[in-house]
Amino acid sequence: MTETGKTSDNGYRPQDDGSLRAYLAGLAPVTTLLSGGPADWTVEEVGDGNLNLVFIVRGPAGGVAVKQALPYVRLVGESWPLPLSRAHFEHLALSDHNRLAPGLVPRVLHYDETLALIVMELLQPHIIMRRGMITATRYPAFAEHITTFMAQTLFGTSDLALPADEKKTQIATFCGNHALCKITEDLIFTEPYMIAENNRWTSPQLDDAAKGIREDGPLKVAISELKVKFLSEAQALLHGDLHTGSIMVTESETKVIDPEFAFYGPMGFDVGALIANLLLSYFSQDGHATPNDPREEYKTWVLSQVEACWTGFVQKFLALWDGARAGDAYPAALFANDPDAHRLAQERFMRALLTDTIGFAAAKMIRRILGLAHNIDLEWIEDPHRRAACERRALRLARQMMVERHAIASMGDITGAAAKT
Amino acid sequence: MTETGKTSDNGYRPQDDGSLRAYLAGLAPVTTLLSGGPADWTVEEVGDGNLNLVFIVRGPAGGVAVKQALPYVRLVGESWPLPLSRAHFEHLALSDHNRLAPGLVPRVLHYDETLALIVMELLQPHIIMRRGMITATRYPAFAEHITTFMAQTLFGTSDLALPADEKKTQIATFCGNHALCKITEDLIFTEPYMIAENNRWTSPQLDDAAKGIREDGPLKVAISELKVKFLSEAQALLHGDLHTGSIMVTESETKVIDPEFAFYGPMGFDVGALIANLLLSYFSQDGHATPNDPREEYKTWVLSQVEACWTGFVQKFLALWDGARAGDAYPAALFANDPDAHRLAQERFMRALLTDTIGFAAAKMIRRILGLAHNIDLEWIEDPHRRAACERRALRLARQMMVERHAIASMGDITGAAAKT
Structure with a gap:
């Protein structure tokens, strides 16, 4: 060294x-x-x-x-x-x-x-999106941009776009980034669910919640299933760390930075990371609200962005799928003259991706509250009681999302549950 | 060249x-x-x-x-x-x-x-198992041996056994075998479902069945989902071509040969290949039966082997999972003191693997009847009417297996359906 x-x-x-x-x-x-x-x-x-x-x-x-x-x-x-x-x-x-x-x-x-x-x-006058959201700033172009980024990068490196030999070459190359993957494997998928030196949380307020998660059998099964997906499912080139701290914004521009965790993994990991960080921002707003700045409208905007990010991503991803493409998956020879089968294939693909996205989003939420690396969205709420109240709500939704991910039929169900949690 | x-x-x-x-x-x-x-x-x-x-x-x-x-x-x-x-x-x-x-x-x-x-x-006096089954030979040690082979090789190269960095190194190495993977991708997952020069089948007897499969929307979606799994899910080192022509046997010995299609893929592909070839043997028996050699008892034995192969594999795989192991999946830190969660994790893992196995088995059956490479189990039935009758029953079960793979709860459901098809 x-x-x-x-x-x-x-x-x-x-x-x-x-x-x-x-x-x-x-x-x-x-x-x-x-x-x-x-x-x-x-x-x-x-x-x-x-x-x-x-x-x-x-x-x-x-x-x-x-x-x-x-x-x-x-x-x-x-x-x-x-x-x-x-x-x-x-x-x-x-x-x-x-x-x-x-x-x-x-x-x-x-x-x-x-x-x-x-x-x-140098990106200027861009700021880290997370910081803007802490001060309740809206980014009207953000959803449009980030859904384009996710659709283009995930579709463009998937089996829908790449011939199989080329994709295998790319997978092999990025297998070399295993040390960065290992950080994710440990810090996101393992340590928050056990007693580990790296963990920290708002204590003693969340001690019971942290213990509850360590003793939650179905949750430990679910996070381990997601870990296996992360370890073995090479769907597309992931950014690998697509949270609001990896996005720089102005009112009209959006730039995604820092893809050092990049590797071929499950698409839902990137989409879920984004969704998770929007939800964490949502839950943090009550901790930043003041009588003069109640944040209720901003919270509504944040939840609208969760849905816009999913809906826009799906729409753009499927538009790319409908276009000319070189990938070996879902060959045109089987689907070009069968629009019903084509639609069924897309529906089932997106349903599975929604399930993954919800599961990975939940994993990202939990690790930011109980694991090593936290988010300033929540960290900057100084009063620990107030912070813990926000974090507890986020944990409750995340637990539900992860364990029930196969049964949740739409992103609207998530935002609805977030508003009621 | x-x-x-x-x-x-x-x-x-x-x-x-x-x-x-x-x-x-x-x-x-x-x-x-x-x-x-x-x-x-x-x-x-x-x-x-x-x-x-x-x-x-x-x-x-x-x-x-x-x-x-x-x-x-x-x-x-x-x-x-x-x-x-x-x-x-x-x-x-x-x-x-x-x-x-x-x-x-x-x-x-x-x-x-x-x-x-x-x-x-030189393996002697071993013969290719497929040939032995055509003459209705039983191999009493086979299920015991092949389940050990599958459990040891699939578990031993999975995320349950290998640390993540080592597994990624192995995945990268075998990505180089993409030309052999491409043969599988085309000949098994694509061509039998379209008009392709390589295809052949017992014609004209099965012309309607071949056409039916080319026009079967849910089946084309299902085979394409399986293809995506094959393209992207690096669960374990597969043999890649584990049919009864890649197994040499005596009454007391079993040797698996020819792993040139080896790569890191979904475990169900190997287990499914084996199951498919036992089922094809089962369906071929009526084509070889004579009044003096009715084959009914042998057919019962073959179906018993389908169940024994699955049951034995599951039992051995789970025993390895229960033992000391170095893999990153399902970490002991989360499960060692939670037997209920451990059991739930194993049940869900095996349920998903059963689904994959059934789907891949169906894919293997269809390709051997409608694609380029056929099996002598069926090819050696000289009378095309008689052969087509066997093949039609195999196709009917395979179609059902593939489309309903998520709903089929046990291998016994498959053998029960085979006996009734």
Whole structure:
């Protein structure tokens, strides 16, 4: 393992202000974009995520964001090593996303495999969507954009779009990202359901709820079934961490960032991550409401986005399915002249995907309340009693979603239940 | 592509009597086993399969089987190229099978990557099980052996047994066998349900049945759902072609051969292949029966084997699950102190696997009657009317199995329906 500040044998070195200026000065596309020289630039380390260094570099003419992987989990420290190769997979995924969903992900200016470093366009004045939702900001274009992103990237890397040999080649490539998958496997699908050192929750207020989840047999079966899906079902290239902290927004633009957890997995994991984070925002609103800012209308808007995200995704995904495509699944030779069978196939596919989405969404909700990594939506509610009340409602819905996922027939059932929970 | 009889640039050359003798004479483990010199050996090419050269070499002291991949599909000819790398994957799978199910697969004496050639122990007096069943031979040890093989190999390469990183490495490796997977994808999951040049059936007797299947919407949806599973669900290392032609038997021994279609796929595909071929044997018996050899008792035995294969497999698989294991699925931390949840998890897992098994079994039955490659169980019934009557009953059950696979609660329901079809 490489320690911060040292150069490893293979040339890797975590960047700092000075080394980064010198490095960027050698990259023509970057110096053109920034203008001026290294002395004219400002460099700011802003990584507030869990894993990496992130620098914002601004010059007289423009800015770039530089993301560099560290050889360990930043949130925890050097005791938890993590391979630099995740930058390789993030770069691969960003390339696929730029091709499949142009305009909805940051443009890559430079990638350095040795430094595990990606230089991207600076997204400004975009902010992390989660932060905007904490201040009750609406994003009128968001659902339209994110459903396009999900439909294009998931459909475009599925067996509906890719010939089988090409898809197997892609699956094999992303199998290399197993260390990042393992984080998800442990932190989302296992630890919140057992006593584990990494876990934390609003205590003592939620001690009974956490214990209840650890002793809930049907729930443990359900989360384990979802884990098996995550471990073995290579449906499409997932972003792998598609929460509202991985989405940057303005009123009119949406950009999906940080696909370092990318791998071929079950589509419902991405769609569910998004749905989960909208629902967590919904449940957090009562914790942020004040007499002057009651949040009731905003809560209604958030739930409307849950439904809009699902409905828009389905509509766009099926439109792609109806179009010309090269994939081996559901061959045109069997369905082109049989519209009833085609419709039945699509209905059944989407019903199964809804079930997965609901299950994975529930998993994501529970881990953010009982596991290692929490969301600021809830964390920023200072009064623990008030926070726990929000979290308890979210847990109750999540439990129901996961165990009853096969019986829930529509996303409207979820939002209806959320409003009543 | 390399033509037969020529040496390719990389050293590959299809073997013949003379070249093989010289080659084997250089392999110490082989000469020891055979004894004598090349002039004392007999060499016989016996490949009756669809893809490869197979030589039996006998010496004064013993014999070996030599299997060599050809760069095309033998059944069709050089117009259908097929990569030699399938020998590499067969060798990998044979190694895994020897480790996981010792004694139930042939021992490998030598593997030559360049020649795509495997030298194995000669299995004698074993015969291909399918041939024995055509003459109504019972194999009293078969169910015990094959259920051990399936349980050990499928469990042992699943997420229940393998840590996630190791399993992803294995998945990635076997993704390279995509050309063999493609044969399955096309010949089993697609072509029998459309008009395709490769298809053939007992005509004109089954013309209406073939047309009915091509126009059966729910069936086309079902086969396409199974195809998606085959394309995307990497549950365990499959043999990939586990029919009674890939099993060699004596009264007391069972050996599984020919895993060149091996890859990480849905377990139900292997179990289903076996069940399908037992059912096809069952339906073929009326075509072989004579007044002196009515076959009624043998038919009862065959159906009893269908149930014994499923029941034994389940019992052994669950026993492995109950034991010490290193896999990431269904972690002990969640289930060790919750026997009810453990039992529920196993019940639900096996219910889902039964559904898959029934669906894949149906797919295998249909392809052997309407697709390219047929079974001698049925092909050797000379009278086309009599053969078509057997095939029609098999098709009727297969159609029901596939479309109703989610509703069928036990293998006994299948054998009961078979007896009544």
